Amino acid sequence: MPVEFRADLHIHTCLSPCSELSMTPSRIVERAASLGINIMAVCDHNTVEHVEVTAEIAKKRGISVIAGIEINSSEEVHILGLFENMADALSMQTVVYENLPGENNEDAFGMQVLVNESEEVLGFNKRLLIGATELSVNSIVELIHGFNGLAVASHIDREGFGIIGQLGFIPEGIEFDALEISYRTGRAKAHEMFGPYSHIPWITSSDAHSLDDIGRSTTWFVMEHSTFEEMRLALKGTEGRKVIF
Amino acid sequence: MKLQEIIDSLSLKVENPSADLSREVTGAYVSDMMSDVMGNAKDGFLWITIQVHLNIIAVASLKNLSGIILVNNRVPAEDTLKKAIEENIPIMTTPLSAFDLVGRLYGLGLRCR
Numbered sequence: 001m002p003v004e005f006r007a008d009l010h011i012h013t014c015l016s017p018c019s020e021l022s023m024t025p026s027r028i029v030e031r032a033a034s035l036g037i038n039i040m041a042v043c044d045h046n047t048v049e050h051v052e053v054t055a056e057i058a059k060k061r062g063i064s065v066i067a068g069i070e071i072n073s074s075e076e077v078h079i080l081g082l083f084e085n086m087a088d089a090l091s092m093q094t095v096v097y098e099n100l101p102g103e104n105n106e107d108a109f110g111m112q113v114l115v116n117e118s119e120e121v122l123g124f125n126k127r128l129l130i131g132a133t134e135l136s137v138n139s140i141v142e143l144i145h146g147f148n149g150l151a152v153a154s155h156i157d158r159e160g161f162g163i164i165g166q167l168g169f170i171p172e173g174i175e176f177d178a179l180e181i182s183y184r185t186g187r188a189k190a191h192e193m194f195g196p197y198s199h200i201p202w203i204t205s206s207d208a209h210s211l212d213d214i215g216r217s218t219t220w221f222v223m224e225h226s227t228f229e230e231m232r233l234a235l236k237g238t239e240g241r242k243v244i245f
Numbered sequence: 246m247k248l249q250e251i252i253d254s255l256s257l258k259v260e261n262p263s264a265d266l267s268r269e270v271t272g273a274y275v276s277d278m279m280s281d282v283m284g285n286a287k288d289g290f291l292w293i294t295i296q297v298h299l300n301i302i303a304v305a306s307l308k309n310l311s312g313i314i315l316v317n318n319r320v321p322a323e324d325t326l327k328k329a330i331e332e333n334i335p336i337m338t339t340p341l342s343a344f345d346l347v348g349r350l351y352g353l354g355l356r357c358r
Contacts, residue, residue, distance in 0.1 A: 075298045076277075136298065136322065159280065167300040168279030 002240050005221045007039040007231075008032065009066065010080060010154070010180060010205035011214060013050040017110035017130050020210040024119045025054035027211060033061045035215040039226050041068035041205075043080050045129045046096050048089040049114060057117055064226040070154060071096055072130075073137045078154035078161045080180065081144040084228040088147040095143055099135050102128030137163065141174050150232060151175070155182040155207060156194065170197060177235050178203045178243075183217035187245065201235045202245045220244040246270050246355055248311050248335060251291070255349055257314060257337035260321055264335040268311040272357030273350055275343050279304050286310060290357070291350075293343050295319050302328040312336070316343045 011028060012019040025042075032040050040063060042051045048069050055065035067089035069081045083089040103126055104112055112125040135143070144151040156179050159165035170176070178201045181190045190202065203219040223230040223241040234241035249266045252259060259266065271289030276282050277296050282304050286292055292305060292313045302325060305313055312335035315321060321329065321336050329336045339346055 075296060138299075159278070165280045166278055166296075167298055168283050168304050169300065171298075171300050171303075 002222045002224055004244070005038040005223065005226050006036060006218050007041075007203075007221050008037050008206050008208070008215055008218045009039070009041040009068065009082065009152070009203060010043050010070070011040055011208045012044055012070075013042060013054065014111075014113045014115065015047060015050045015125060015129070016044045016209070017104060017106075017112050018045070018209055019110075021111065021113060022211055023209070024115050025050055026057050026117060026119060028208075028214065029054065029057045029061055029063060031211050031214045032058070032063055037063060037215055037218065039064045039066065039221065039231075041066035041080070041082055043068035043070040043082075045070050046072060046100055046127070046131070046133065047125060047129055048086075048093045049125065051089060052086055053115070053117055066228060066231070069093060069096065071135070071140050072132045072161070073140050074132055074134050075137055075166050076132050076161060077137050077163045077166045079137065079140050079144070079163075080152040080154050081140070081147075081149045082152065082228070082231075083147060083149040088149060091147050092143060092149065096133055096135070097127065099133045100127055100129075100131060101134065102131045104128050104130070137167070138171070138174055141176065145175070150177040150235065152178045152180050152203065154180050155184075156180065156197075157182050157185040157190065176200055177232075180205055181245075182207055190245075201237070201243055203243060204245065246353065248291070251350070251353065251355070252337060254353055255339065255341075255346070257339050260326055260336040260338055261330045261334075263330060264312075264333050266312075266335055270311045270355065273347070273355060274357075275347055283308065287357070291355075293346055295343070297322045297325055299325045299328055301325060302332050302334050305334045306332045310334070314339060314346060316341055316346050
């Protein structure tokens, strides 16, 4: 019997330069647990380096962590890549790193802190994680699918960095597995604004950059277990699984 | 002012010379955000941008723009150029920045009607 799982599939950590330093994996898990979130995706800008530690902490609290990454395309469109395992996520990260020019400037963009379970600082990511990759939207979606992942257009209701704001509309021939509506736009308004895209599943998530943001917008997944393959079925709406937007 | 005159005066490279270069240019708009161009560019305008994504052709076509100038040595993506040829939208390129190019367009006497 499928049951409902509460998912927040877009959470940044202190590795994203624009996130608050309090967004350590342990505190994020603590906060998610207190809100009754069952599934969360760690989606830092252009990196997956905080996924594993978050997943390990979350396991002890019974929360499933999806390996995610928010990739910035050459058109400055944000796309979430969600993966079944670390190996696939790391393969994606390798391609992103190869196509991500520049070095971070902490004064301008913020610190990119890598920490462990006990919030001890392990180091700082030197790459310009906030920057745009040299990969087009189309190639990013193809790469994500090539690594068996799910491609989600981030916050399509945001003018900056959303696909509709940057590109005017969602180009034909790009197979998104879902579109993310941010917390800013209510459900009724989303239907009004994005009606033409209702053939693609919609999700909503927090895009949390601070602890208080976590869970401000979540999606219910109706499925058998809180696994990646079940999520794939739910997004397709097959075998009794579904997504409640 | 005709598009061909602007091309000649500013030594722009035309990426798809088969397109109609005889159109009257009624003004210009500078933006890299396509939703903004869809909202603000007008019939016959030239569009100055660094965006090379395929969607620029659809936007130019939709707004009946006279052409697109890619600045800073940007070149159209392969599928973008193919679509530009199909849709008869002139794409020009230049090493100039948007600022320098617009200054020169102004210098030529181009104003938005």
